[in-house]
Amino acid sequence: MNTPAGLAGLGVLVTRPAHQAQAQMACVENAGGRPVPLPLLSIAGPPDPAAARAALQAAHTAAWWVFTSPNAVRWAAQLAADEPAAWPARLAAAGRGTAAALAALGRTDAYCPAMDGAAGLLALPELAALTAGAHVAVLCGAHNPPWLASGLQARGIRLQTVHVYRRVRVAHDVAQVTQALAAVDAAIVTSGEALEHLCALTPASVVPRLHGLKLALPSARVVEMARTLGFGQVPLVPQRVSDEGFVQALVAWRNS
Structure with a gap:
């Protein structure tokens, strides 16, 4: 990090799935913080893999495949009957991490918006130029929020949604949650579902501690969710x- 003071020993709750948390924990450590892992969700394949494979095969008639996350890329690669080189010529990635996952499979040609997420994809000039009736497949998790789909459908796009993975809430006992929250003053929570689950896991006696954390969240929508859930800090x-x-x-906030 560029800021000399960094996180200055700040305890940071890292809530990403266990198999994806190491990079985020390393970033916290490199910035001088103390990462405390508490994975809230795990990533699993679709409940009916055969149906997902069939849907993925049917999606080959789409002009575009739009990937909403690195997990969508990885699970699509596991489910697909063909190699990524045989996927449609036009691919779009919801952010740099998703584009990197595609590049790791040899697809370095994916379009990636300047802004992450659904808003960035909807603003992507190549997608914005599509005319009504164009066939677009969105490869995503079963939990995926409707913003991207509704935005494309509002333009008359013929949308096909393929659920290639799902999130599963991870159980923790009261002692684990209490101990983790006692060790941190900030938390990185990467989805609204994870934030809701964190609140559900927290015993009543520890809720004031939870609500006092400085949260780092992925979007304004999840910020509004945090407000309605009772979190005090912006x-x-x-x-x-x-x-x-x-x-x-977090570094910028810590040193402001």
Whole structure:
């Protein structure tokens, strides 16, 4: 990090799935913070893999495949009957992490918006130029918020949604949650579902501690969710939704 003081020993709750948390924990450590892992969600394949494979095969008639996350890329690659080189010529990625996951499979040609998420994809000139009736497949998780789909459908796009993975809430006992929250003053929470689950896991006696944390969240929508859930501090939203982006936002706040 560029700021000399960095996080100055700040305890940061890292809530990403266990298999994806190491990079974020390393970013916190490199910035001088103390990462405390408490994975709230795990990533699993679709409940009916055969149906997902069939849907993915049917999506080959689409002009575009739009990937909403790195998980969508990885699970699509596991489910697909063909190699990524045989996927449609036009691919779009919801952010740099998703584009990097595609590049790791040899697809370095994916379009990636300047702004992460659904808003960035909807503003992507190549997608904005599509005319009514164009066929677009969105590859995503079963939990995926409707903003991207509704935005494309409002333009008359013929949308096909393929759920290639799902999130599963991780159980923790009261002692684990209490101990983790006692060790931190900030938390990085990367989805609204994870934030809701964190609140559900927290025992009543520890809720004031939870609500006093400085949150780093992925979007204005999740910020509003935090407000309605009772969090007192104004959450941070990084300029780019990435491990580095979340930590940079915390560093800027810590040193403001």
